[in-house]
Amino acid sequence: MTARAGTLRSMPGRRGAEAMLEIGGLHKSFGGVHALAGVDLRVDEGEIVSVIGPNGAGKTSFFNVVTGLYPPDGGDIMFEGRSIVGLESSEITEAGIARTFQNVRLFLNMTVLENVMVAQHCRTRAGAFRAVLRTPFLRREEAEIETRAKEILAFFGTRLVGYRFDQPALSLSYANRRRLEIARAMATRPKLLLLDEPVAGMNPRETAELTGLIRKLRDERGLTVVVIEHDMRVVRDVSDRVIVLDHGTKIAEGSYDEVSSNEAVIEAYLGRPAEVG
Amino acid sequence: MTPMDLRRTLRWGSLAGAVMVFTCAVGLFEAFEDRLLVYPFLSLGHVLLLWFLPLAGYQATNEPVLEGMEAPSKGLHNVMAGLVAGLAGGVLMGVFTVVVDAADVRDVFVRLSVRLVDLLTHGWGVPGGLVLIVGVPAMLGMAGGMLHLVSAPVRRRLILALEWALVVALLEQVFSQVLRQLRLGAVGNLIFTRRALEWWAALAIAALVALLAERARGGMGRIKGYLFAADAVRRTRNSIWSALAVLAFLVILPQLLGSLLSELLANVGLFLLMGLGLNIVVGLAGMLDLGYVAFFAVGAYTVGVLTSPISPRFDLEWSWWAALPVAILMSVVAGVLVGTPVIRMRGDYLAIVTLGFGEIVRILFLSDWLAPVFGGAQGVRNVPGIPVGVAEVRGSQPVGVLYFAFGLVLVAAWVSWALQESRLGRAWTAIREDETVAAAMGINVVRAKLNAFIVGAILAGLGGALFAAKVGSMFPSSFELLVSIIVLVVVIVGGMGNIPGVAVGAVLLIGVLGGPTQPGLLAEFAEFKLLIYGALLVFMMLRKPEGLLPSVRRSRELRGEELSQDAWLDRPSGDVEVDARPAGG
Ligand SMILES: Nc1ncnc2c1ncn2[C@@H]1O[C@H](COP(=O)(O)OP(=O)(O)O)[C@@H](O)[C@H]1O
Numbered sequence: 012m013t014a015r016a017g018t019l020r021s022m023p024g025r026r027g028a029e030a031m032l033e034i035g036g037l038h039k040s041f042g043g044v045h046a047l048a049g050v051d052l053r054v055d056e057g058e059i060v061s062v063i064g065p066n067g068a069g070k071t072s073f074f075n076v077v078t079g080l081y082p083p084d085g086g087d088i089m090f091e092g093r094s095i096v097g098l099e100s101s102e103i104t105e106a107g108i109a110r111t112f113q114n115v116r117l118f119l120n121m122t123v124l125e126n127v128m129v130a131q132h133c134r135t136r137a138g139a140f141r142a143v144l145r146t147p148f149l150r151r152e153e154a155e156i157e158t159r160a161k162e163i164l165a166f167f168g169t170r171l172v173g174y175r176f177d178q179p180a181l182s183l184s185y186a187n188r189r190r191l192e193i194a195r196a197m198a199t200r201p202k203l204l205l206l207d208e209p210v211a212g213m214n215p216r217e218t219a220e221l222t223g224l225i226r227k228l229r230d231e232r233g234l235t236v237v238v239i240e241h242d243m244r245v246v247r248d249v250s251d252r253v254i255v256l257d258h259g260t261k262i263a264e265g266s267y268d269e270v271s272s273n274e275a276v277i278e279a280y281l282g283r284p285a286e287v288g
Numbered sequence: 289m290t291p292m293d294l295r296r297t298l299r300w301g302s303l304a305g306a307v308m309v310f311t312c313a314v315g316l317f318e319a320f321e322d323r324l325l326v327y328p329f330l331s332l333g334h335v336l337l338l339w340f341l342p343l344a345g346y347q348a349t350n351e352p353v354l355e356g357m358e359a360p361s362k363g364l365h366n367v368m369a370g371l372v373a374g375l376a377g378g379v380l381m382g383v384f385t386v387v388v389d390a391a392d393v394r395d396v397f398v399r400l401s402v403r404l405v406d407l408l409t410h411g412w413g414v415p416g417g418l419v420l421i422v423g424v425p426a427m428l429g430m431a432g433g434m435l436h437l438v439s440a441p442v443r444r445r446l447i448l449a450l451e452w453a454l455v456v457a458l459l460e461q462v463f464s465q466v467l468r469q470l471r472l473g474a475v476g477n478l479i480f481t482r483r484a485l486e487w488w489a490a491l492a493i494a495a496l497v498a499l500l501a502e503r504a505r506g507g508m509g510r511i512k513g514y515l516f517a518a519d520a521v522r523r524t525r526n527s528i529w530s531a532l533a534v535l536a537f538l539v540i541l542p543q544l545l546g547s548l549l550s551e552l553l554a555n556v557g558l559f560l561l562m563g564l565g566l567n568i569v570v571g572l573a574g575m576l577d578l579g580y581v582a583f584f585a586v587g588a589y590t591v592g593v594l595t596s597p598i599s600p601r602f603d604l605e606w607s608w609w610a611a612l613p614v615a616i617l618m619s620v621v622a623g624v625l626v627g628t629p630v631i632r633m634r635g636d637y638l639a640i641v642t643l644g645f646g647e648i649v650r651i652l653f654l655s656d657w658l659a660p661v662f663g664g665a666q667g668v669r670n671v672p673g674i675p676v677g678v679a680e681v682r683g684s685q686p687v688g689v690l691y692f693a694f695g696l697v698l699v700a701a702w703v704s705w706a707l708q709e710s711r712l713g714r715a716w717t718a719i720r721e722d723e724t725v726a727a728a729m730g731i732n733v734v735r736a737k738l739n740a741f742i743v744g745a746i747l748a749g750l751g752g753a754l755f756a757a758k759v760g761s762m763f764p765s766s767f768e769l770l771v772s773i774i775v776l777v778v779v780i781v782g783g784m785g786n787i788p789g790v791a792v793g794a795v796l797l798i799g800v801l802g803g804p805t806q807p808g809l810l811a812e813f814a815e816f817k818l819l820i821y822g823a824l825l826v827f828m829m830l831r832k833p834e835g836l837l838p839s840v841r842r843s844r845e846l847r848g849e850e851l852s853q854d855a856w857l858d859r860p861s862g863d864v865e866v867d868a869r870p871a872g873g
């Protein structure tokens with residue numbers, strides 16, 4: 012399918028940008044649990060969209076299905092006008108979607124630099140043959156991989172650079188592990204970045220800083236970002252648009268102010284105030 | 289004064305007793321009772337029987353010294369504990385002897401004979417000889433306990449001296465051969481009598497080692513400093529020099545060894561070649577392949593069929609060099625055929641299925657159906673050697689084979705290293721760490737794993753090609769499951785994922801103990817080889833799962849939790865370090 016078809020499918024009433032991700036009727040159940048029960052959703056190029064909802068609402072499952080970790084039971088996922096349902100998760104990453112994990116899943120025994128280098132796999136080409144012969148092509152590519160990795164790590168200030176390059180990821184603090192995971196996702200050169208609770212466990216200062224970085228990802232690096240977040244201040248500060256999930260369905264969508272005054276949303280969160288912010 | 293921990297002491301004592309009983313029951317003691325190590329009194333059988341006692345005596349009161357705590361005081365209680373442990377072991381052994389003497393248990397334990405009782409009691413018979421059987425272990429246990437009384441450096445020297453004297457005695461063959469090649473045969477004749485080290489020579493060696501131990505440690509430190517110099521340019525230059533030194537050593541070595549030892553070392557090379565290949569599959573890509581011998585067989589049979597003048601079907605009589613590319617190609621084909629269906633499986637499933645494939649390949653070579661090509665049980669014979677210039681490398685000239693094996697091992701080591709340090713190597717590591725995440729980071733897991741499988745198959749195929757030319761004939765029975773297992777043990781014991789580790793494993797296991805059908809230095813052990821392999825594997829899994837010479841990453845994986853706890857200890861409050869921005873920046 013072509014990009015044109017994607018435009019034709021886009022819903023009216025949105026700003027004229029190209030639909031980057033367009034999802035229709037997405038279903039996924041685990042045994043009897045309907046983690047996703049018919050979600051429709053659209054993300055435009057250059058947007059920062061927040062996905063919120065109480066625990067167990069299906070937010071992480073949504074990421075898992077989009078990135079091909081689980082096949083959907085039904086529905087369609089179009090990325091840049093092309094259906095990505097049924098692709099391997101490595102192919103989806105190659106198409107331009109990268110993610111982080113709610114329960115940080117780094118390659119803990121690899122060094123900080125290696126974590127970022129290995130994620131450039133699908134953007135590089137040298138295979139076993141060139142590696143054994145150490146051709147000029149390979150050496151150039153290796154140098155580029157390393158330079159790029161260092162450049163990406165520098166995005167996070169001084170925290171992941173210098174002596175940290177060669178430290179195993181498991182020696183990092185919790186907040187740094189979250190940052191490294193974002194760096195690793197950036198290294199796959201995505202167009203769309205999915206962040207699953209990126210500030211969970213961070214203190215207010217670190218949270219504020221990462222909020223700024225998320226904006227920078229869009230403004231300076233041109234990424235489209237979907238972020239799952241519980242911290243309402245972060246949601247307010249970064250999102251162009253907020254989508255609220257509950258029990259696997261989308262119950263509200265709009266700007267932060269619209270959503271936060273929405274009856275259904277307040278009801279969904281009621282009785283579970285501890286989980287908000 | 290610390291009281292003696294009786295339970296612990298008895299535990300170590302009975303462990304020592306169990307070691308003694310086991311050594312007798314499997315026949316190790318009797319088999320080596322007349323193989324003297326130190327002339328005229330110490331036999332290998334006695335060493336095998338008694339070695340654990342001093343260790344048990346020492347361990348009975350060995351407390352780790354905790355940081356900031358007072359070191360436990362040393363004194364009579366250490367010696368007493370050693371004595372008690374030795375005594376306990378001796379009593380156990382005594383009971384065993386009495387039982388063997390009184391009851392006929394030979395139906396079950398075929399190795400237990402009346403002769404055994406005679407040997408153990410020095411012919412004094414049961415009531416009298418029991419004094420020996422209980423007394424000697426008690427003394428040895430006490431000696432172990434007494435080790436606590438000397439300072440740590442002295443203890444280290446004592447143990448090292450003892451070890452070296454025993455190693456020289458055990459490897460008499462190597463030492464006298466090298467001395468002969470250096471035209472110092474007279475020295476060899478002087479210090480060795482009937483394959484055993486003269487007692488005074490043993491003492492002299494021990495004394496020399498004790499004196500030079502510290503100096504040697506210093507030397508090692510300097511070598512390390514030289515190899516891992518801080519400044520990168522120096523490091524590169526130094527490592528080039530040391531590579532040249534190693535190369536020179538490898539060139540000279542076969543000249544020193546003579547043909548018998550060269551043959552042994554050529555076998556080491558063959559298994560090292562396969563070990564490096566399997567290391568890529570298991571150690572780097574994390575797939576437990578138990579059918580590795582299949583690729584070895586494919587390489588060997590391809591070369592055999594293409595080069596042998598009496599090959600069952602073809603009389604191509606190609607040269608080895610012409611057959612080699614075909615052998616490699618066939619290995620690749622076999623790798624793809626076996627790899628494609630199994631690669632999506634994880635862990636144990638993959639191990640079982642590859643094991644099955646390995647057997648299938650052997651049975652195919654054995655089958656009547658393929659007998660017109662591969663000769664069935666008759667195999668392929670008269671495989672010619674490898675023509676090199678005017679000479680020919682073949683089994684009857686082990687020195688040539690050894691040089692050739694060295695060459696192939698260097699190639700395999702280069703391939704392993706180059707892949708490890710490449711994009712593919714990083715992908716393998718990531719897959720081993722977390723396959724799902726690796727895929728989510730854009731790594732085509734199936735393709736990366738298939739690559740590992742193919743590279744491993746090629747190296748095994750090379751090994752097979754060398755094997756064909758070296759042995760000159762091959763039968764399906766040369767490609768039993770045991771070969772796969774032994775290569776795997778070489779990799780595990782040496783240190784998975786680490787090239788020098790695999791080399792250490794191959795030298796120790798194949799060189800010293802011997803391969804599945806190849807004799808090692810300790811040819812006497814042939815009968816007990818598999819027993820020792822098994823014991824070693826169990827011990828390594830329990831005590832040092834990362835291997836003797838582990839890769840940094842592998843030990844991090846296995847000991848990772850401890851490390852990460854330590855890391856958290858350093859900064860309990862998360863990101864304290866982040867404020868250290870340069871001023872004015
Ligand atoms: N792999 C899985 N197996 C079984 N149930 C799952 C799985 N993943 C998610 N679920 C279930 O799906 C529901 C949604 O989970 P999740 O997407 O993690 O919610 P959220 O991220 O919004 O907190 C939960 O009830 C959860 O138990």
Ligand SMILES: [Mg+2]
Pocket residue numbers: 070071072113
């Ligand atoms: Mg979640």
